[in-house]
Amino acid sequence: MSTEKFLKDELISVIIPCYNEAQNIEQTLKEIYEYFDEFVPEYEVIVVVEKSTDNTLEIVNLSKNHRTIVLENARKFGKGYSIKKGIYFVKGKYILTCDADLPVDIKRYFLPMLELLKKDEKVGAVFATALAIKTCRKVRGFVRSVVSLMFFVLRQLFLQLPISDTQLGFKLFRADVLRKCCEKVNENGFLFDLLLTDLMLNEGYQIEEINVKVVERKIKSSVSVAEIIKTTYKFCKYILFTRSKLLRKCTNKVMINDKNKSVKASSI
Incomplete structure (x- = not known):
């Protein structure tokens, strides 16, 4: 086409x-x-x-x-x-x-992401994912690679989301889905993407993933130790106290994500 x-x-x-x-x-x-x-x-x-x-x-x-x-x-x-x-x-x-x-080559990945989004009305978003590169110290530096790895481990252990990478800044959404879910996200900082993903899956939308190569431009990380500590605290507070209350408030029940139905991964 x-x-x-x-x-x-x-x-x-x-x-x-x-x-x-x-x-x-x-x-x-x-x-x-x-x-x-x-x-x-x-x-x-x-x-x-x-x-x-x-x-x-x-x-x-x-x-x-x-x-x-x-x-x-x-x-x-x-x-x-x-x-x-x-x-x-x-x-x-x-x-x-x-x-x-x-962070990614728009010429290479935008159209394949749009094709994945359009092929099924149940797909609410397509996330670019590059976890292997994001956790590589040589490519991204010590601080950024450690932060990426830490939050991946915490997500898998405590949230068990069927998404390998919620934080890479290149995502394509259906506008109506993004509007609907963003209205319920009460987080403005680093954890915004995580909460948005959680809510989308809980609402029953599928999320596709597409494996990409990251283009690193930044010379120095803007993430400080203080921000890492603050974000870690907010993450722990979310998984221990806030998450269940938020999801119940939005949908009246907490859905268990089916890895086969909630997300699919593609490689381009």
Whole structure:
């Protein structure tokens, strides 16, 4: 099936949360524009800039095209807050959320992800996953690799989610599903993706995974030891006290995820 026919008359929305991304955002926007201008007839980009200490906002405004809306947060609220804010402005049937450093090759993976999403109405999202690379110290550095490995182990031990990687910043959603589930997520920080995944599965939606190669652009990790400790505390609080209450409140029962029905993995 040709790309033109596949995407005809379907608006694709892209949400990019940013915080201190002056070194990455210009190249990210350039790659998105180049690909979408050629292969996606209808698209829009929503860039949500947290109150940064560098010139991220200035670079975004200088780099944006006519299909881009730029929003600025009054302070640093977190990735989840920015994504939820961006949802209010998007009009597309499908929403791509991606980190400001664009961790995967959009030319290689976007269309296969969209094909997986469109093939079954029960599929609510497609996650890019690259756990092996994310936990590699040589590729990502000590702090980021340890954090990725730690949260993978904790997820598998305590939540038993049938998802290998909830944190990679490149996900494609059905817009209605993302809106519905985001309304119930009361987390704005690092754990936003985890809670969103948990709620989607609990609502009965399937999540596809596609194995990707990560493109690392950042020279230095922005994750501090203090943030790791804070996030670990919030994670433990969630699994021990908050999770059951949240899921029962949303659906009146906690569903046990069936690995064969809730998620499938593909390799491109």
